[in-house]
Amino acid sequence: MSDTEREAIESGSVWWEAELFRGHPDWSLLLNSPKPKLSSTEQAFLDNETNTLCALINDWQVNHKDKDLSQETWDYIKQHNFFGMVIPTEYGGLGFSELAHAAVVCRISSRSVTAAVTVMVPNSLGPAKLIKNYGTDAQKDYYLPRLATAEEIPCFALTAPAAGSDAAAIPDTGVVCKQMFEGQAVLGLKLNWEKRYITLAPVATLLGLAFHAFDPEHLLGDKDDLGLTCALIPTNLPGVEFGSRHNPLDTPFLNGPTSGQDVFIPLDYIIGGAEQIGKGWKMLMESLAVGRGISLPALGNATGQFSVLTASAYTRVRKQFNLPIGYFEGVAEKLAKIGGMAYAMDASSKLIISSLEAGEKSAVLSAMIKYFNTEGARDVMNANMDIHAGKAISLGINNYLAENFKSIPISITVEGANILTRTLMIFGQGAIRCHPYVQGEMQALQQADLKKFDKLLFAHIGHVIANKARAFLYSLTGGWLSAKPKGLSSLKRYIRTINTLSASFAVFSDFALLFLGGALKRREMLTGQFADAWIGLCVTSAVLKKYHDEGENQEELILVDWICQSMLYQSYQALVNVTENLPFFGSIMRVAFLPMKP
Numbered sequence: 001m002s003d004t005e006r007e008a009i010e011s012g013s014v015w016w017e018a019e020l021f022r023g024h025p026d027w028s029l030l031l032n033s034p035k036p037k038l039s040s041t042e043q044a045f046l047d048n049e050t051n052t053l054c055a056l057i058n059d060w061q062v063n064h065k066d067k068d069l070s071q072e073t074w075d076y077i078k079q080h081n082f083f084g085m086v087i088p089t090e091y092g093g094l095g096f097s098e099l100a101h102a103a104v105v106c107r108i109s110s111r112s113v114t115a116a117v118t119v120m121v122p123n124s125l126g127p128a129k130l131i132k133n134y135g136t137d138a139q140k141d142y143y144l145p146r147l148a149t150a151e152e153i154p155c156f157a158l159t160a161p162a163a164g165s166d167a168a169a170i171p172d173t174g175v176v177c178k179q180m181f182e183g184q185a186v187l188g189l190k191l192n193w194e195k196r197y198i199t200l201a202p203v204a205t206l207l208g209l210a211f212h213a214f215d216p217e218h219l220l221g222d223k224d225d226l227g228l229t230c231a232l233i234p235t236n237l238p239g240v241e242f243g244s245r246h247n248p249l250d251t252p253f254l255n256g257p258t259s260g261q262d263v264f265i266p267l268d269y270i271i272g273g274a275e276q277i278g279k280g281w282k283m284l285m286e287s288l289a290v291g292r293g294i295s296l297p298a299l300g301n302a303t304g305q306f307s308v309l310t311a312s313a314y315t316r317v318r319k320q321f322n323l324p325i326g327y328f329e330g331v332a333e334k335l336a337k338i339g340g341m342a343y344a345m346d347a348s349s350k351l352i353i354s355s356l357e358a359g360e361k362s363a364v365l366s367a368m369i370k371y372f373n374t375e376g377a378r379d380v381m382n383a384n385m386d387i388h389a390g391k392a393i394s395l396g397i398n399n400y401l402a403e404n405f406k407s408i409p410i411s412i413t414v415e416g417a418n419i420l421t422r423t424l425m426i427f428g429q430g431a432i433r434c435h436p437y438v439q440g441e442m443q444a445l446q447q448a449d450l451k452k453f454d455k456l457l458f459a460h461i462g463h464v465i466a467n468k469a470r471a472f473l474y475s476l477t478g479g480w481l482s483a484k485p486k487g488l489s490s491l492k493r494y495i496r497t498i499n500t501l502s503a504s505f506a507v508f509s510d511f512a513l514l515f516l517g518g519a520l521k522r523r524e525m526l527t528g529q530f531a532d533a534w535i536g537l538c539v540t541s542a543v544l545k546k547y548h549d550e551g552e553n554q555e556e557l558i559l560v561d562w563i564c565q566s567m568l569y570q571s572y573q574a575l576v577n578v579t580e581n582l583p584f585f586g587s588i589m590r591v592a593f594l595p596m597k598p
Contacts, residue, residue: 011285012361014434016351017368020537021434023467023506025499027485030541035549036353042100049080050104054111060397062114067252069115077115077150083122084148086129091144098356102298102349109302113407116299117253121199122147124291126154127208127232127271134272134283139232143206156208157195157258158284164417172211174229176219179264187219188266189231191239196257202245203254207233210284213277220277227278230271239263251407286361293352293366299411300373301349303404304342307384310400311338314388325387334383340562341380344539345373347546351538354545364430368535371421374411381405423524426531431509431520436463438513467506471593474500478595488548490557494564495544497598498537501571504594505533508578515583529577536571540564572598 019025038046056073069077077083085101087093096104101123109116122128128147131139146152163169172193178185193211201207213226220226233240243257267274271283315326315335325331352369355362385392385405392401412418432438437460444453473481479496482503488495509530512520520527540563547553547560572594579590 011282012289012363013359015355015358015360015362015365016541017362017365017430017534017538018434018436020498020502020534020541021430021506021509022436022463023470023503025502025541027483027495030545031485031487031548033354033358033545036097036099036350036357038100038103039097042096042103045094045096046100046103046107049082050107053077053080053082053115054108057112057115059112059114059403062112063250063252063403064395068254069118073115077119081148081150082119083150083154084128085119086123087132087144087148091140091148093144093148097353098294099350099353102294102301102353105295105298106302106305106349109299110306113251113299113404113410114253116302117199117251117410120295120298121156122154124295125156125199125288127156127206128154129287129291130156130208130230130271130283131232133287134276134279136268136273138268139271139273143232147206152206153200153204154206154208155198155200155204155258156210157193157198157201158210159195159197161194161196170210170212170228172209174211174213174231174265176213176215176217176226177264178219181264181266186266188264188269189213191231191233191260191263191265193263194257194259197246197248197255198258199253199255201242201254201256201258204242204258205235207235207240207258208271209233209260210280220274228280228284229277230280230283231265231269232271233260233263233265233269237263237265248410249406251403251410285363289361289363289366292370293356293362294349296370296411296414297345297349297352297373300377301342301345303377303408304338304345304380306404307338307380308342311335311384311387314391331387334387336562337383338380340559340566341376343546343556343559344543344563344567345376345380347542348372348539350546350549351542364426364433365538367421367425367430368531368538371418371426371531372535372539374408375418378408378412381408422531423528424521426534427527428521430534431513431527431530435509435513436460464507464510467503467510468593471500471503471507474503475593475595488544488552490552491544491547491560491564494540494568497568498540500595501533501568501575501598502537504575505530505537505571507593508575508582508589511582511585511589512578523581526578526581529574529581533571533574533578536567536569536574540567540571543567568598 016030019029053076056076062069081094084093085096085104089095105116105120108119131143143152147154160170160172163171174189174191177190178187191211193209209231211229213229214224215226216224239261240263241259245256248255270276315331316324318325326335348369352366355365381404385401388401395402437456441453441456444456479500482496482499484492484495516523543560543563547556575594579586
């Protein structure tokens with residue numbers, strides 16, 4: 001395992017997704033976790049300032065004439081601290097929870113994707129979160145108040161032309177050297193970079209930058225390669241340049257390239273100071289995982305809620321053969337999909353928020369929710385477009401679907417394209433991070449601690465035997481022998497199915513790790529099927545938690561049934577596909593450890 005892979009796997013933590021991976025989920029962990037709830041201040045901001053902002057936006061004007069938000073809208077965003085939602089109140093920010101952050105982005109997105117992305121980035125992918133979590137006291141005292149009031153406009157530059165968002169492969173460099181800076185000889189870094197697709201770059205005054213640091217003259221120690229590092233770059237420094245704006249599918253949020261040539265910064269411009277040189281990967285994995293789990297799913301959630309409203313209303317007023325089209329079964333099928341997926345996307349967003357409020361920072365769970373909600377938004381919007389038919393394809397001021405429809409691929413691409421999220425990040429990293437023993441075994445081998453390794457290995461063998469017994473018995477009995485939590489009495493069948501498929505998933509995962517080893521990460525069609533099964537179990541769990549937290553409203557039961565059956569079938573079919581592609585005993589394992597039907 002490379003150093004980068006090890007750092008990625010060791011960053012952050014795990015939560016409910018690990019329970020499902022281990023084959024014996026503890027439902028009390030999920031169902032007893034507090035329901036996320038807005039404070040009175042957050043609710044008031046959502047009902048007042050956020051609604052006022054939405055009312056200021058003419059999305060047709062933004063997208064087709066001005067190619068930017070109006071000056072009045074920009075001023076309102078700055079005056080009411082929309083850029084400072086996640087900044088603590090002691091630094092002049094709003095100090096909002098992640099639930100409030102998601103709710104505000106979701107509400108704005110239902111009005112304008114351009115405005116939502118503009119507000120979203122400083123609160124998730126911008127330097128503020130990195131400074132808050134890792135910055136020095138001096139950096140916090142200086143920058144956080146200025147970021148909260150938008151005196152500083154931030155952006156974060158990670159994506160490189162030849163490397164995308166793969167931080168391990170970025171070619172941008174910072175070389176330790178001494179140079180005159182503001183009249184004094186200072187130890188610092190000479191930076192060279194080329195980045196693109198950077199949101200808010202065209203107006204940014206503070207650039208967060210990820211680069212590889214090198215110390216060829218050994219001014220800081222005996223290492224040449226110091227590793228991935230994150231720093232704060234005032235954009236008025238000599239050598240900082242910005243190119244022409246990008247045009248992301250004609251959705252005109254401010255986005256563009258930036259480059260730097262021999263830009264010198266003192267060491268105290270590094271986020272966290274000189275002590276944090278080489279620790280940028282951990283910063284990115286933990287902080288950007290939060291952005292991936294909050295902001296992007298919120299955009300998908302908004303598409304779901306917006307589609308429920310517009311599709312249900314349109315199918316009541318649009319008539320064919322003197323009958324509202326909602327009564328046609330073909331249309332009703334699309335409506336069912338929109339309603340079920342919207343419920344599931346909202347539940348998934350709240351699941352990741354519950355994990356954050358429990359103090360966890362799960363890169364694996366956030367990748368799952370980002371993937372599900374952005375792909376779900378595409379499915380929901382396609383169904384909505386089908387329902388609206390000709391009304392949806394003619395551009396004009398009264399077309400309320402087109403702008404959202406054309407922006408969907410942007411969310412799917414951001415923070416790692418979904419193809420790689422599904423095939424590499426979710427199971428590729430999650431199989432090691434969420435397994436109860438594999439990561440410890442690897443660490444013991446690297447440390448040549450054979451006593452520790454032997455102890456973990458025997459525990460691992462016991463874990464495999466127990467899961468095989470569970471998977472066999474649960475598959476044979478339909479999960480009746482599995483432990484079931486209190487509550488959700490009408491939905492116990494879904495919990496039994498999750499318990500059964502979780503045990504099967506654990507057995508198949510251990511088998512794949514045993515026989516394929518490191519080659520598993522290159523078997524992307526196989527890891528993609530594992531990811532599909534795992535996502536299905538997580539989303540179904542999220543739906544059950546939402547239903548439980550919101551009082552088990554019987555009117556929602558039809559939506560809960562639809563999404564649970566859909567997602568559990570996805571998980572089951574994915575595991576069938578896994579057995580057909582496992583080496584040696586796949587067909588035997590399917591008969592022994594997978595039920596005949598979900």
